[in-house]
Amino acid sequence: MKKILKRYRAFLVVLGAMLILTIFNMELGMKAISVIGFSLKEMILVIPPVFVLLGLLDIWVPRATMIKYMGEGSGLKGILLAIFIGSAAAGPLYGAFPIAAVFMKKGVKFSNVMIFIGAWSTTKIPMFLFEVTSLGMKFAVIRLLIDIPGIIIIAFILSAVMTKDEVKKIYDNAEHFDD
Template sequence: MNAIKVSTSSLKAMMLVIPPIFILMGLLDTWVPKEIMVKYMGETSGWKGIFLAFLIGSVAAGPLYASFPVAAAFMKKGVKFRNIMILIGAWSSTKIPMLLFEMSSLGSTFALTRLLINVPGIILTAFLLEAMTSKEQKADLYQKAERL
């Protein structure tokens, strides 16, 4: 019975998060031209793309599983693989509300130290994942995102 209660509660929580995310993804798909996304977060975006990926991931609302539809929409728009990995990493560990909670609960020193360790860690991980993922694997991922 406890497992059913927990499962039902989790399902309800997901049903409150997922529909707004899909609505926002539809709006992103409609309102933001692919050329803009490629310009600011595509293959030649450099540090600007990294910064935007961190910013979007850090201010985004919702649990980590909500980042995956966003990542798929970004793939459709031509966002660089590395920037997508940074977005997911930032979404999972550099959320601004989480930082504020940590500051109030665990102290500023802890929260800022964790943030200063996570940021380069996320960047390094994204660069490593990009280097370790073959062009064929990336192309396959982008093709699968197009079909969604």
């Protein structure tokens, strides 16, 4: 019980602050609560299948397969796969982090994990179609053309600034995410 309380401490603090705000500014508080309802709904809809897929991926796909396609020495194939998987995804960016953790567990190369995160954040295919209808083909295509090299460059810079030990620590951390 004490352990649970400690883990949810930040949540309880923010929740308390929010209730106090609602008492002082009813309108703002209500608006916030309706947005929270919306986000919770989104989370409840998207998160369960994402995590179930993760569990299945973890159990069924052998580490050797993942290493072959996206690990060290996977080269261009690994980069393209990372972009493709990230782009095909749906859901908010925080949904990408648990998937990245399983990728790391399975021996996916660090730069490919970073490319995957970048692709998920900004080149999602369903979102691209939405962008075309809202902001026009030209805007969406230009952004996509800048973003693809952009996320690859960012991934390589990130790989360069992180030391081997730091990367290893992140990979070790990923091992223990479903303990």
